[in-house]
Amino acid sequence: xxxxxxxxxxxxxxxxxxxxxxxxxxxxxxxxxxxxxxxxxxxxxxxxxxxxxxxxxxxxxxxxxxxxxxxxxxxxxxxxxxxxxxxxxxxxxxxxxxxxxxxxxxxxxxxxxxxxxxxxxxxxxxxxxxxxxxxxxxxxxxxxxxxxxxxxxxxxxxxxxxxxxxxxxxxxxxxxxxxxxxxxxxxxxxxxxxxxxxxxxxxxxxxxxxxxxxxxxxxxxxxxxxxxxxxxxxxxxxxxxxxxxxxxxxxxxxxxxxxxxxxxxxxxxxxxxxxxxxxxxxxxxxxxxxxxxxxxxxxxxxxxxxxxxxxxxxxxxxxxxxxxxxxxxxxxxxxxxxxxxxxxxxxxxxxxxxxxxxxxxxxxxxxxxxxxxxxxxxxxxxxxxxxxxxxxxxxxxxxxxxxxxxxxxxxxxxxxxxxxxxxxxxxxxxxxxxxxxxxxxxxxxxxxxxxxxxxxxxxxxxxxxxxxxxxxxxxxxxxxxxxxxxxxxxxxxxxxxxxxxxxxxxxxxxxxxxxxxxxxxxxxxxxxxxxxxxxxxxxxxxxxxxxxxxxxxxxxxxxxxxxxxxxxxxxxxxxxxxxxxxxxxxxxxxxxxxxxxxxxxxxxxxxxxxxxxxxxxxxxxxxxxxxxxxxxxxxxxxxxxxxxxxxxxxxxxxxxxxxxxxxxxxxxxxxxxxxxxxxxxxxxxxxxxxxxxxxxxxxxxxxxxxxxxxxxxxxxxxxxxxxxxxxxxxxxxxxxxxxxxxxxxxxxxxxxxxxxxxxxxxxxxxxxxxxxxxxxxxxxxxxxxxxxxxxxxxxxxxxxxxxxxxxxxxxxxxxxxxxxxxxxxxxxxxx
Amino acid sequence: xxxxxxxxxxxxxxxxxxxxxxxxxxxxxxxxxxxxxxxxxxxxxxxxxxxxxxxxxxxxxxxxxxxxxxxxxxxxxxxxxxxxxxxxxxxxxxxxxxxxxxxxxxxxxxxxxxxxxxxxxxxxxxxxxxxxxxxxxxxxxxxxxxxxxxxxxxxxxxxxxxxxxxx
Numbered sequence: 001x002x003x004x005x006x007x008x009x010x011x012x013x014x015x016x017x018x019x020x021x022x023x024x025x026x027x028x029x030x031x032x033x034x035x036x037x038x039x040x041x042x043x044x045x046x047x048x049x050x051x052x053x054x055x056x057x058x059x060x061x062x063x064x065x066x067x068x069x070x071x072x073x074x075x076x077x078x079x080x081x082x083x084x085x086x087x088x089x090x091x092x093x094x095x096x097x098x099x100x101x102x103x104x105x106x107x108x109x110x111x112x113x114x115x116x117x118x119x120x121x122x123x124x125x126x127x128x129x130x131x132x133x134x135x136x137x138x139x140x141x142x143x144x145x146x147x148x149x150x151x152x153x154x155x156x157x158x159x160x161x162x163x164x165x166x167x168x169x170x171x172x173x174x175x176x177x178x179x180x181x182x183x184x185x186x187x188x189x190x191x192x193x194x195x196x197x198x199x200x201x202x203x204x205x206x207x208x209x210x211x212x213x214x215x216x217x218x219x220x221x222x223x224x225x226x227x228x229x230x231x232x233x234x235x236x237x238x239x240x241x242x243x244x245x246x247x248x249x250x251x252x253x254x255x256x257x258x259x260x261x262x263x264x265x266x267x268x269x270x271x272x273x274x275x276x277x278x279x280x281x282x283x284x285x286x287x288x289x290x291x292x293x294x295x296x297x298x299x300x301x302x303x304x305x306x307x308x309x310x311x312x313x314x315x316x317x318x319x320x321x322x323x324x325x326x327x328x329x330x331x332x333x334x335x336x337x338x339x340x341x342x343x344x345x346x347x348x349x350x351x352x353x354x355x356x357x358x359x360x361x362x363x364x365x366x367x368x369x370x371x372x373x374x375x376x377x378x379x380x381x382x383x384x385x386x387x388x389x390x391x392x393x394x395x396x397x398x399x400x401x402x403x404x405x406x407x408x409x410x411x412x413x414x415x416x417x418x419x420x421x422x423x424x425x426x427x428x429x430x431x432x433x434x435x436x437x438x439x440x441x442x443x444x445x446x447x448x449x450x451x452x453x454x455x456x457x458x459x460x461x462x463x464x465x466x467x468x469x470x471x472x473x474x475x476x477x478x479x480x481x482x483x484x485x486x487x488x489x490x491x492x493x494x495x496x497x498x499x500x501x502x503x504x505x506x507x508x509x510x511x512x513x514x515x516x517x518x519x520x521x522x523x524x525x526x527x528x529x530x531x532x533x534x535x536x537x538x539x540x541x542x543x544x545x546x547x548x549x550x551x552x553x554x555x556x557x558x559x560x561x562x563x564x565x566x567x568x569x570x571x572x573x574x575x576x577x578x579x580x581x582x583x584x585x586x587x588x589x590x591x592x593x594x595x596x597x598x599x600x601x602x603x604x605x606x607x608x609x610x611x612x613x614x615x616x617x618x619x620x621x622x623x624x625x626x627x628x629x630x631x632x633x634x635x636x637x638x639x640x641x642x643x644x645x646x647x648x649x650x651x652x653x654x655x656x657x658x659x660x661x662x663x664x665x666x667x668x669x670x671x672x673x674x675x676x677x678x679x680x681x682x683x684x685x686x687x688x689x690x691x692x693x694x695x696x697x698x699x700x701x702x703x704x705x706x707x708x709x710x711x712x713x714x715x716x717x718x719x720x721x722x723x724x725x726x727x728x729x730x731x732x733x734x735x736x737x738x739x740x741x742x743x744x745x746x747x748x749x750x751x752x753x754x755x756x757x758x759x760x761x762x763x764x765x766x767x768x769x770x771x772x773x774x775x776x777x778x779x780x781x782x783x784x785x786x787x788x789x790x791x792x793x794x795x796x797x798x799x800x801x802x803x804x805x806x807x808x809x810x811x812x813x814x815x816x817x818x819x820x821x822x823x824x825x826x827x828x829x830x831x
Numbered sequence: 832x833x834x835x836x837x838x839x840x841x842x843x844x845x846x847x848x849x850x851x852x853x854x855x856x857x858x859x860x861x862x863x864x865x866x867x868x869x870x871x872x873x874x875x876x877x878x879x880x881x882x883x884x885x886x887x888x889x890x891x892x893x894x895x896x897x898x899x900x901x902x903x904x905x906x907x908x909x910x911x912x913x914x915x916x917x918x919x920x921x922x923x924x925x926x927x928x929x930x931x932x933x934x935x936x937x938x939x940x941x942x943x944x945x946x947x948x949x950x951x952x953x954x955x956x957x958x959x960x961x962x963x964x965x966x967x968x969x970x971x972x973x974x975x976x977x978x979x980x981x982x983x984x985x986x987x988x989x990x991x992x993x994x995x996x997x998x
Binding site: 622625626627628629630632633634635636637638640711715780783784787788789790 | 888889910962
């Protein structure tokens with residue numbers, strides 16, 4: 001419940017505050033007011049609660065003080081009542097003490113008179129003694145023995161007799177005293193018998209003393225009124241008012257009101273008082289103060305409040321006025337600064353005592369400087385823009401909704417203002433231009449296109465970019481655009497495209513590099529040559545193409561190129577897969593239009609095939625030289641040995657010629673097979689063909705097709721030559737019927753120590769006589785072949801014909817897979 | 832072995848009545864410029880024990896003839912690197928006339944290196960190989976010289992002079 005109430009109060013409170021805030025804002029916004037008004041309102045806003053609070057507290061304090069006085073009135077009245085009752089009690093006690101006198105019991109009235117006079121000598125009281133007939137027996141007011149009348153107030157004495165209790169009278173005129181007095185009467189019993197009435201006559205001044213015993217301020221007035229409403233005693237002007245009746249209204253208020261009451265005193269002034277009835281005498285005891293005394297604190301509070309109001313209004317207004325002037329002056333200065341800034345002046349405001357104003361003027365000063373700088377920059381930019389527009393082939397234009405030119409940046413085009421494309425362009429160029437602009441106006445989308453026209457016989461192209469312009473309502477109201485004359489660019493792009501096509505289609509690797517050697521372009525031939533794709537090399541250093549052992553080469557080349565030189569060299573480069581290829585490189589600088597070197601261009605041609613051919617040629621040349629020299633050495637050795645067995649020059653010439661011829665035949669075979677070797681059947685044919693007839697029928701050879709290594713070709717060729725020479729001189733070829741069979745075979749492939757077996761056997765020649773001495777030929781036949789080919793030779797001389805067995809390792813002889821089982825014949829099948 | 836059998840053949844070959852000047856073993860070689868070393872080589876001859884390593888039969892015979900004509904003794908003719916090492920170990924020649932290209936897997940440089948390392952016997956390379964790479968390889972064996980095939984008596988004596996200087 002409590003939360004609900006809080007929330008409700010908060011909700012409505014917020015609504016009220018917001019409504020007040022809105023209304024206040026609308027009030028202040030509707031009519032601007034000076035700062036001092038706001039400050040005064042601010043001061044009032046601050047002072048008003050304080051004033052209200054002060055009024056509240058002052059009122060509270062006055063009420064408290066009034067309540068306190070009123071309580072004091074009640075207290076005083078109560079205390080006086082108690083004092084009066086005590087005074088009457090004291091009188092009764094005094095009477096009862098006197099009543100016990102021996103003299104009185106003995107009816108010794110003279111002694112009793114003296115005792116009573118003596119006991120009351122310092123008081124305004126007198127003692128009377130009445131008998132039951134109400135006759136005064138003695139009265140201390142007069143000397144004893146003076147004739148005395150009956151009592152003036154019989155009803156009180158009768159009430160004493162009747163009640164046998166002490167009684168107190170109202171104010172009455174004493175029969176002896178002849179003045180207003182009051183009497184306190186008690187019964188006197190002598191031996192248990194009522195005999196007398198002892199009376200104490202009290203003069204009212206005695207009671208006035210009691211009233212003044214409270215020592216109240218002089219504003220206080222206390223009074224005693226008897227049961228008949230007669231004033232018995234009064235603290236102020238007692239003599240004037242004693243015995244006078246209390247006004248009816250005052251008496252009625254005293255009787256009716258309980259506690260404090262307001263009334264008009266007997267003196268006719270407004271009072272505030274309190275009345276209590278004496279329990280002993282039944283009198284009314286009143287304590288009063290003037291109403292003005294009670295209300296003085298209220299009056300003082302209101303006076304103070306008025307002073308506060310005046311002080312707050314005067315002080316707040318003054319302070320508001322002072323602060324308004326204090327704040328308004330810097331603001332006025334800032335306003336002046338702002339006005340000057342608005343007028344385009346450069347401002348530099350001075351500081352004021354107000355930080356906020358300083359901040360404002362500082363901001364204005366900064367804004368002034370920034371504005372100045374921006375103005376200068378804008379001026380520069382406009383100047384540059386103007387220069388650019390004038391210097392470049394750029395035209396800026398604006399057109400209205402009907403495509404009429406409103407403004408054209410180039411002065412020469414001023415004449416087109418107010419015209420449309422249809423009015424200024426050749427007919428064939430109008431439609432694309434009109435559609436282009438209409439599309440911008442229709443769609444509101446920026447358009448960009450090349451537009452061409454032939455003007456003054458020259459075909460020209462503009463790159464036009466146009467976008468819509470809008471009115472303040474956001475509707476398209478025209479076109480703004482830029483037209484750049486790109487005639488030269490398009491021509492250059494055409495040429496560039498041709499060059500690019502050439503670069504793309506050439507077989508030369510062409511690299512464009514930065515001056516730092518970073519690859520920027522990479523044509524397809526380069527991809528093919530090096531294996532790197534364009535994406536793999538763009539942005540990387542060209543050093544990735546350099547083998548490690550040539551790492552420094554590229555920087556040397558680039559350093560030369562950066563000085564403007566063109567470098568041509570043949571070198572080695574590395575492909576993606578790590579292969580090294582020989583390339584011919586032409587490295588040249590690329591330049592911009594001003595001739596500045598802006599990059600490096602490398603054109604590389606793969607010369608690996610050429611290098612391989614060159615290397616092969618070089619190898620062949622070295623091999624040729626080696627073999628030639630070796631052959632010459634062999635020839636020299638053969639010549640030396642032939643000389644040793646020749647008796648004449650003719651004989652030397654004959655033998656040497658044949659051996660050279662045989663050697664040459666073997667060399668021919670080797671050359672035919674690139675020095676790798678020769679087929680055995682071809683070797684036999686080449687060595688023996690000079691010794692046999694045209695059909696070769698006297699040589700019968702048979703064996704598989706075997707390819708001999710070059711080393712075996714030369715040595716077996718020499719041996720066959722010497723065997724044939726010997727046969728032609730002494731053996732089967734020396735007559736008309738003899739023939740020679742040559743057979744050969746290879747051990748099976750899986751055989752251990754596989755060998756080639758060759759058998760030379762002569763048939764039907766003259767009977768053979770074994771020679772007794774060796775010569776050059778036998779040395780070759782029997783010694784050289786076996787030694788040179790790590791084989792074995794067996795030469796036999798049976799009478800039927802020479803037999804020559806040769807075995808050499810199979811590594812000197814290879815069979816062709818397709819010809820392995822096929823025998824061949826060297827010279828002829830039959831003689 | 833081979834050398835013994837060779838002697839048999841040679842002993843049966845009749846002395847030549849015709850020896851052309853360009854084939855004469857000790858004929859002066861006019862084509863070679865006279866050199867100090869060559870002159871010194873002509874003055875006196877020490878007999879050296881020489882191993883010939885050559886797989887070309889006629890070339891080996893020619894070298895043998897030329898060396899013997901100069902008064903040296905041939906301790907053997909080998910045609911492979913392996914044979915060369917065996918003969919060098921057995922005969923301990925003063926020098927080896929080493930062909931570079933030999934029959935078999937190993938070449939003459941291999942053989943010369945092993946013989947030099949094991950027996951401290953130097954070689955003279957007799958070769959038709961004259962390319963720089965082969966020569967650089969051969970230099971590792973600290974040879975006494977190179978004889979390019981075919982060579983003359985004069986060149987042979989200059990090579991032998993190197994042997995004499997070493998000894």
